[in-house]
Amino acid sequence: MASHRIGVFPASGGIGGGTVKHLLPRHPAKDLVFIARNPANLDFAAAAGATVRKADYDFNANLEHAFEDIDTLFLISYASVEVEHRAERHRTAIDFAIRAGVKYIFYGSLGFAGREDNKKSVAYVMQPYLMTEKYLEECSYNLYTAFFDPRNLVDEIEIAHNGSGPGIAWVKREKLGEGTAELLRRFAENLKEFKFRNKTVLLSGTKVLTLQETVDILVKLVKKPVTIRQVSDEEFGRQPKVGPNFTYRGVDYGTAWASAFEAFRLGEASAASPLLRELLGREPEDFETTISSLL
Structure with missing residues (x-):
């Protein structure tokens, strides 16, 4: 050949x-x-x-x-x-x-x-x-949890979402x-x-987690209570950890990027396909295992 x-x-x-x-x-x-x-x-x-x-x-x-x-x-x-x-x-x-x-x-x-x-x-x-x-x-998960940092824990995660479903078919x-x-x-x-x-x-991934379930796994792994506080797109974009991560060629796209949370509410990220599992010949690594190894 x-x-x-x-x-x-x-x-x-x-x-x-x-x-x-x-x-x-x-x-x-x-x-x-x-x-x-x-x-x-x-x-x-x-x-x-x-x-x-x-x-x-x-x-x-x-x-x-x-x-x-x-x-x-x-x-x-x-x-x-x-x-x-x-x-x-x-x-x-x-x-x-x-x-x-x-x-x-x-x-x-x-x-x-x-x-x-x-x-x-x-x-x-x-x-x-x-x-x-x-x-x-x-x-990667931290985009959707306001750049949650397990080494610098906070009591609240401020995102433009209340954490409820539909969720996300996470995959490494x-x-x-x-x-x-x-x-x-x-x-x-x-x-x-x-x-x-x-x-x-x-x-x-083959399993869909809501943002609340995602945060619950983070809470379990860091052993500290953390809650979701829903804020506006503008408030999300103004957070000190958000703007620098979404600034390209001098323009801050943090607020514009927050439209991803509306996409979650509409179920745009909740389609779980079996194809990756078939290609790998095994279940893709689950979210908790991935984050546990990172921590």
Whole structure:
């Protein structure tokens, strides 16, 4: 069988790093291309025989040639909360990939609008993902708990939500990487029989937790009572821990990002898919186990 070269960009961070880790034992290293802003973070992959390249979403000069000699590209979203700029960077990367001869693109989107009958979202953060998905058709827990820090405990978590259902089908980012690696392996081995070709698939946990149940698990692990206090989107965005985490190129998107809580209320993140379990051959790690290991 002819070799099939798989590329990952960006190939570091939570999803990218997890995908690299689980692709290396699944596909010949000589046919893997990992692209990152800091290639030194991928020295282990280069040592295993993979090709490592330097590229950054924000610099067209190196992005233009980053995707050469790649058959299938796994494109991971630009790290920002902006909408137009983020979607434009996705489109640019896709265009460069196509010009470079990339035949197939896997795109890592978010889990809002995860139901088959719902391709809209009220969440601000989801808009560039939906725009990118549309372009292709013609391409962590602390965010939702006001950056709860178990090393600096508080009595209240102030979020734009009361904690009730619908909930979230939590899943560990590394497991998303592993599931994606398995999808890429299956695709490369049998392009014609790949059943998810030209489809949007949902990788998620198999258990849905409300935000209250999520906080209850945190309380159990840190052994300190913590309650949810519902605040407005504006109050959420003004919190000292929130603004800096949602500031991109000098603009604070904290209040805009709080629209994710309305998306939760509408059940946009409550679709639990069995696909990741099938890809892994086991249940994805549950939320409590993941957070317990972090603590």
